[in-house]
Amino acid sequence: xxxxxxxxxxxxxxxxxxxxxxxxxxxxxxxxxxxxxxxxxxxxxxxxxxxxxxxxxxxxxxxxxxxxxxxxxxxxxxxxxxxxxxxxxxxxxxxxxxxxxxxx
Amino acid sequence: xxxxxxxxxxxxxxxxxxxxxxxxxxxxxxxxxxxxxxxxxxxxxxxxxxxxxxxxxxxxxxxxxxxxxxxxxxxxxxxxxxxxxxxxxxxxxxxxxxxxxxxxxxxxxxxxxxxxxxxxxxxxxxxxxxxxxxxxxxxxxxxxxxxxxxxxxxxxxxxxxxxxxxxxxxxxxxxxxxxxxxxxxxxxxxxxxxxxxxxxxxxxxxxxxxxxxxxxxxxxxxxxxxxxxxxxxxxxxxxxxxxxxxxxxxxxxxxxxxxxxxxxxxxxxxxxxxxxxxxxxxxxxxxxxxxxxxxxxxxxxxxxxxxxxxxxxxxxxxxxxxxxxxxxxxxxxxxxxxxxxxxxxxxxxxxxxxxxxxxxxxxxxxxxxxxxxxxxxxxxxxxxxxxxxxxxxxxxxxxxxxxxxxxxxxxxxxxxxxxxxxxxxxxxxxxxxxxxxxxxxxxxxxxxxxxxxxxxxxxxxxxxxxxxxxxxxxxxxxxxxxxxxxxxxxxxxxxxxxxxxxxxxxxxxxxxxxxxxxxxxxxxxxxxxxxxxxxxxxxxxxxxxxxxxxxxxxxxx
Numbered sequence: 001x002x003x004x005x006x007x008x009x010x011x012x013x014x015x016x017x018x019x020x021x022x023x024x025x026x027x028x029x030x031x032x033x034x035x036x037x038x039x040x041x042x043x044x045x046x047x048x049x050x051x052x053x054x055x056x057x058x059x060x061x062x063x064x065x066x067x068x069x070x071x072x073x074x075x076x077x078x079x080x081x082x083x084x085x086x087x088x089x090x091x092x093x094x095x096x097x098x099x100x101x102x103x104x
Numbered sequence: 105x106x107x108x109x110x111x112x113x114x115x116x117x118x119x120x121x122x123x124x125x126x127x128x129x130x131x132x133x134x135x136x137x138x139x140x141x142x143x144x145x146x147x148x149x150x151x152x153x154x155x156x157x158x159x160x161x162x163x164x165x166x167x168x169x170x171x172x173x174x175x176x177x178x179x180x181x182x183x184x185x186x187x188x189x190x191x192x193x194x195x196x197x198x199x200x201x202x203x204x205x206x207x208x209x210x211x212x213x214x215x216x217x218x219x220x221x222x223x224x225x226x227x228x229x230x231x232x233x234x235x236x237x238x239x240x241x242x243x244x245x246x247x248x249x250x251x252x253x254x255x256x257x258x259x260x261x262x263x264x265x266x267x268x269x270x271x272x273x274x275x276x277x278x279x280x281x282x283x284x285x286x287x288x289x290x291x292x293x294x295x296x297x298x299x300x301x302x303x304x305x306x307x308x309x310x311x312x313x314x315x316x317x318x319x320x321x322x323x324x325x326x327x328x329x330x331x332x333x334x335x336x337x338x339x340x341x342x343x344x345x346x347x348x349x350x351x352x353x354x355x356x357x358x359x360x361x362x363x364x365x366x367x368x369x370x371x372x373x374x375x376x377x378x379x380x381x382x383x384x385x386x387x388x389x390x391x392x393x394x395x396x397x398x399x400x401x402x403x404x405x406x407x408x409x410x411x412x413x414x415x416x417x418x419x420x421x422x423x424x425x426x427x428x429x430x431x432x433x434x435x436x437x438x439x440x441x442x443x444x445x446x447x448x449x450x451x452x453x454x455x456x457x458x459x460x461x462x463x464x465x466x467x468x469x470x471x472x473x474x475x476x477x478x479x480x481x482x483x484x485x486x487x488x489x490x491x492x493x494x495x496x497x498x499x500x501x502x503x504x505x506x507x508x509x510x511x512x513x514x515x516x517x518x519x520x521x522x523x524x525x526x527x528x529x530x531x532x533x534x535x536x537x538x539x540x541x542x543x544x545x546x547x548x549x550x551x552x553x554x555x556x557x558x559x560x561x562x563x564x565x566x567x568x569x570x571x572x573x574x575x576x577x578x579x580x581x582x583x584x585x586x587x588x589x590x591x592x593x594x595x596x597x598x599x600x601x602x603x604x605x606x607x608x609x610x611x612x613x614x615x616x617x618x619x620x621x622x623x624x625x626x627x628x629x630x631x632x633x634x635x636x637x638x639x640x641x642x643x644x645x646x647x648x649x650x651x652x653x654x655x656x657x658x659x660x661x
Contacts, residue, residue, distance in 0.1 A: 015496060022500040061494065070495055071485070078484040079150040086500060087507030089441040089480050092147035094326070096316040096442040101476070103280030104437040 001036060008049035009036060012066070015057070016073045024082045031076035038072040106132040106348075108646065109369050109382035111355045111397065114193015115632050116618035116639035117388035118333025121341040122251060123643035130346050132380055134353040134371050136162045137189030140196060140334070145324040149479045153322040156186065158197050162354065163187035166535040168392050168527070168542035168585075178530055178543045186322070186586045187390045191349060192334025194390070195632065199321040199445035200302035200330055202254045202633040203471065204245050207238035207265040208456040209627040215457060216467050224467060226551045230420055230521040231467065232624045235596045235605035236638070238265045244637040244644075251340075252331030253308040254633070256300030263295070263452045276305045276314065276447045281438055281511060285449040285474030288570035294453045299473065301446035302331030302633070311335060318477055320444035353378075354537070357401045358385055358615065364405040366615040372537075384650055388618035388639065392542040395527045395591035395621060398602075400539065411592075411609035416602045418527040420593045421546055422626045425517040426584035427556055429563040430486060430510055431572030437508040441483070443476030454562050455628040456518075466555040468518030470628050472562060475514065483507065489576045512578075513566055515559040516587065518628045519552050527591045548581055556581045587620075587631055594622040594638075607642035614650070616642050 010027055013035065019025030026032070039045060048065050060066045077083040084091050108124055110117045113135040124131050138161060151157050156164065167185045169178035188194045208215055211233045216224050225231055246268055248254075255273035275298040278286070282298070289296035303320070304313045314329040328335040341347040353373045361367040368381035387394055398417045401410035409417055452458060455469040484503065493499045530543035548556075564575045595601025598610035603622055609615040618639040620631045627634065 017495070017500065018497050020497045020500060022497070022504045057496070074484050075150060075154050075481050078480040079148075079154075083484060084480055086503050087441070087480055087483060088437065089507070092317070092319065094147075094315055094317050096318065098277055101277070101279040101281075101316065101439055101443055103284060103439060 002046055005046040005049055006032070006036070008046070008053040009069070011053040012049065012069050013073055016070050017077050023086050026073050026077050029077055029080060029082035031073055034076035035069060035072040039068065042068070106130060106380060106382040108132070108384045108386060109134065109380050111369060111385070111387045112136070112193060112389035112393070113191050113333070113338060113349060114388065115195045115333055116635050117386070118192065118195070118338045118341070119248065119251070119636045119639040120386055120388060120618060120643040121347050122337035123640055124647060125341040125344040125346040127647035128346070129647060131341070132348045132350065132382065134355055134369060134380065135189070135191055135349060135351050136354045137191065138351050139191045140324055142324065142326055142328050145326040147317065147319045149319070149481050152319065153479060154481060156184070156322070158188040158190060158324070159186060162189040163390070166392070166541050168544045169530045169533045170544045170546070172545070172547040174524065174545055178533070181544065181585065183582065183585045185392070190334070191338060191351065192332045195332040196324040196334060197322050198332070198632060201446045201448065201630045202249070202300045202302045203261070203450065203629040204264060205238070205627045205629055205634050206263055206452070206456040206458070209625060210234040210237050212457070212468060212625055219457065220461060224461070226520060226549060228522050228524070229551070230523055232521070232593070232595060232600070234624050235594055241637050241641065242266070242268060244640040245633065247640055248633060248636045252302045252336045252636070253304055254300050254302050254331065255305040257298050260297035261450070261452060263455065263458045271300065273305045273308055276301055276303060277316065279439070279443055279447055279476050281440055281474060281476060282447065282449045284570050285513070285566065288566060289449065289451050292565065292569055294451050296449050296451050299446050299448035299450045303444060303446055304329040304331070309336065314444065316443045316447065318442040318444070318479070320446070321477060355397060356539070358387070358397060358410055360403050360405055360410065360612070364612065366612055384614045384616065384646055386616045386618055386642070391588045391591055391619065391621045392527065394617055394619055396529065396542050398592065399529050406611070411602055411611045411615060413611055414599055416593065416600065418591050420521040420590040420624065421525050421527050421544065422519055422521050422589040422623070423546065423583040423585050424587040424626055425519055425548060425552055425556055425581060426514060427517065427560045427563065427581070428512050428514045428578040429560060429567060429575055430512045430578065431567035431570070431575040432489065432506055433509045433511060433571055434573050435509065438511050439508070440476055440478040440511065441480060445475045445477045447477070448473045448475035451566070454559060464554065464558065466551045466558070467520060468555065468628060470515040470517040470555070470559045472513060472515050472559070472566065478512065483510070486510070486512070487576060487578050489574060511567065511570070511572070513563045515563060516584070516628055516630065517552065517555050517559055518626050519548060519583070521590060521625070522549065546583065548583065553581060587626070589620045589623040589626050589631065592617045592621040593624050595624065606645040607638060616646065618642060
């Protein structure tokens with residue numbers, strides 16, 4: 001992975017799931033490697049990511065590559081503790097009791 | 105020479121293996137996938153649901169192409185096709201919701217015309233009665249429920265057909281969400297009931313009870329508490345010593361002899377082509393592969409594909425449409441990130457002909473469900489209410505506040521067969537082995553649009569009654585290709601169907617077809633239990649007619 005591609009992807013991930021008062025962002029959660037792997041095979045990736053990263057927020061929605069980055073970022077982020085905590089999910093466990101399945 | 109060769113050892117092949125070996129018939133099963141074990145079933149949504157690792161061995165490479173009309177070029181299907189190749193097939197990862205079809209489902213054409221007139225059947229629809237009625241199938245439903253272990257509340261469903269016996273297991277635990285939905289439905293005057301589930305609510309037949317882990321669908325059970333075919337009927341069939349299982353065995357052709365009877369099956373295993381002769385061939389793969397293998401098995405007697413001289417293979421293709429609606433319950437913690445999809449409250453008031461359709465403009469209905477097992481990636485990917493940002497800090501803030509407060513309800517909408525909704529072989533797209541993939545030509549019509557909209561409104565009503573402050577809709581109308589039907593329709597008329605009332609090909613009397621590919625209609629429930637009841641009946645028919653006591657190779661009496 002080139003520095004330019006990694007930097008562009010990091011900039012996008014930091015906008016999709018930023019680090020803020022609601023918890024860690026995609027970069028702190030270590031999601032970049034997953035997203036980068038998942039994008040393998042996309043043509044002309046370095047140039048397209050860099051172009052995307054230069055766009056203002058309002059122009060990102062609906063761009064096919066941005067939608068792919070967003071979807072992969074969500075997969076990576078919510079596969080681990082940072083995303084689970086954001087949703088209020090305590091994380092995987094084998095046994096759940098009736099009390100834990102009640103509505104609070 | 106085998107008495108019977110089974111192509112595919114999943115939901116229906118597993119049932120057939122059990123019934124045949126119990127009767128002393130010697131069976132060879134050719135399964136394209138591997139054997140799996142409970143130790144592989146980890147709590148990993150990324151691997152299980154996103155990457156669908158259980159589909160990787162074969163099914164992922166043969167996902168059908170799709171188009172809405174013959175004038176279009178088929179392209180990669182936009183929906184997932186969650187077929188599993190493994191001993192146990194797709195029951196390894198299915199949710200196991202196991203409601204019987206209603207008696208009406210087997211005669212929906214006749215009864216629709218009786219009640220609403222012939223004009224109620226949409227133009228171009230090939231809606232047909234089944235050649236089998238609920239009463240004939242009831243003993244087989246009962247047998248399957250006992251063999252795989254179905255948990256349910258006997259008599260709780262107002263609309264269910266008569267049962268000769270109670271469910272073998274009590275219903276699964278009721279979650280807070282199940283109870284909230286149940287009470288709301290009752291206030292609306294509906295008749296909710298706990299979902300019947302092929303899941304052990306208590307230890308059953310040597311397998312332990314469910315622990316509500318939250319990784320049931322898209323995954324095998326980590327402790328074999330699911331009534332998947334591998335953990336139940338296949339295990340028992342193997343214990344008889346009469347079932348030989350070949351894994352990694354990819355069937356490429358069903359062969360016929362000079363008389364036009366099936367003589368056996370050619371398959372590829374470890375890169376070598378092999379032939380398995382058999383007296384009877386039972387084809388029990390997924391809907392798509394059942395059609396594909398017949399179309400690929402060309403011979404002098406069957407130039408357009410096996411059992412296809414009447415041109416019916418691939419016709420009458422169907423799939424459930426599956427709307428969902430979401431609702432927000434501010435300040436409440438719903439605890440949906442655990443349990444299992446079959447831990448649900450069901451409503452059948454709007455299914456089949458359980459309500460008056462006068463003026464509604466559609467046939468049939470849907471099962472409505474309030475289920476557990478919302479997984480975190482799926483939850484984060486779910487549609488958001490209007491005005492909520494889809495990413496960034498504003499989105500995170502909304503998830504932080506509402507992640508535990510969003511509930512969803514689902515419906516499985518019956519769709520109708522139409523003349524031009526068909527399967528064939530794609531002339532352009534091939535699987536990784538160079539074999540043509542199936543091409544789906546399918547569109548939903550006005551009938552389905554009206555039913556979809558009707559069911560979405562019912563789901564919204566249900567959510568609001570349960571206390572949602574706002575509701576919003578999921579995807580617009582789409583089909584759920586994991587519940588698909590037809591291609592080898594069952595019927596009495598060889599000109600309009602492929603197999604007879606016992607599941608045997610009209611044109612090839614020793615070739616049986618198992619699975620939902622034989623269903624004339626979708627019904628409004630999950631299909632596996634009904635497919636297994638039919639498979640039991642087909643296998644029992646084989647033992648009665650082809651291997652009377654003592655004539656099977658394995659019988660020592």
